[in-house]
Amino acid sequence: MDVREVKTIITNLEKTKDTKTIVQLLGILKEKVRATEHFLRLTKVGVAVNKLRSNADPEVSSLVKKIIKHWKEEVSKEKKDKHHKQDKAHVVHSSTTKQTEEEVKAAKEAEADGISVKTNGTTSQHAGFVTSKTRTPANDGIKVNFYENTTRNGSISGLYTALAIGSTVQPKDIVIVAKSIEERTFDCYDGKVSDKYRNKMRSLIMNLRNKKNPELREKVLNGELRPEKFVVMNSQELAPESLKKLVADLHQKNLFDAQGAVQKRAVTDRFVCGRCKKREVSYYQMQTRSADEPLTTFCTCENCGNRWKFC
Incomplete structure (x- = not known):
């Protein structure tokens, strides 16, 4: 979540008086x-909350x-990790002062390129790929003319560039995934480069x-998400988790609000409000699933306004 999104939520928190909305935000x-x-200093979200x-x-x-409490723990952990890295860097620096100037330069260049280098008979292997350039097949030294x-x-080049955003995964591993995704998509459209294939690749x-x-x-x-499954996912399944949660919250709210003009609400003492x-408690029932499934009961506390549902 970026600064702009957090500040938008802060504004909504300051404006709303509805308890349910506050809890959701x-x-x-x-x-x-x-x-x-x-x-936290930049957004002042801690002050607002x-x-x-x-x-x-x-509630x-x-x-x-x-x-x-959770945020304080995260900030404290961040400071400890920072001190730990500084201490570790100090130890590494002390040991490397014994190397010649040429050896130190070679080690730094190897680290930047994500490769192995031998120094004084020892091998240093860097799993991450670090570069100052925008990651593309050409900049990473990868050929995609398969x-x-x-x-x-x-298509493989476009997939590679998209997958490499913010990643330190080695180029050879990214291109394998990109090629596999393209192959699965190609197979889905009868092995033809059709308009449907192009549209799917763009998506x-x-x-x-x-x-x-x-x-x-x-x-x-x-x-975790295999290419054969990834290429058949629809736009809803591919959406960010934050958007999925927002849609789910809106859907639940709409279910509560979707009362017809003649919808009758009965008041009973059979249900107990979990809040007060x-x-x-007033309630009504609706068929929200298939016809052979039981009705969904929507409850509203007449005392505090708390709402819940069950099947």
Whole structure:
């Protein structure tokens, strides 16, 4: 979650008085904000959230305390890790002063290129690939001309560039994944470079390039999401997790609000509100799933406004 998105949520928190909306917004912040000292200072999100600590609703105040505690722990861990890295760098620096100037230069160049180098009889292997250039097949020294068809080769190049965004995975591993995705897509359209093939490739590349969806690139690269499954996913399945959660929240809200003009709400004392423990609950039932499934019961506490549902 970037600075602009956090500031938008802060603005909504300051404007809304609805408890359910406040809880939803706090839940998004708790799940999506990666708390670093710099980020918290920049957005002032900690100050905004802490203002709700004294909220009259116990659910809100409790959630605020958990969020603040979690963020403090993350910042503390960040500082410890920083000190640890500094100490480690100091030890490495002390040991390398014994090397000749040529050996040190060679080691640094090898680290930048992500390759192995022998120094004083020892081998240093760097798993990550680090470069100052934008990662593309050409800049990474990778050839993608696997086929005579330029469209297929261009698709692999586009997939490679999208998968490599923000990644330190070795070029040879990325190109294997990119080629596999292109092959599966090609097979899905009867082994032809058709308009459907081109449109599908554009869609896959655009979703992989989405800056708000790094989880998708990571899952594809680490093998958690296999190419054969990835190429048949629809736009809803490819969407960022934050958008999926937002859509799910809106869907649930719409279910509660989707009461017809003649919808009758019965009041009963059979249900107990989980928030205020009162037995003044109105309810109605709707068929939200297939016809052979039981009705969904929607409940609203007449005392505090708390709402819930069950099947």
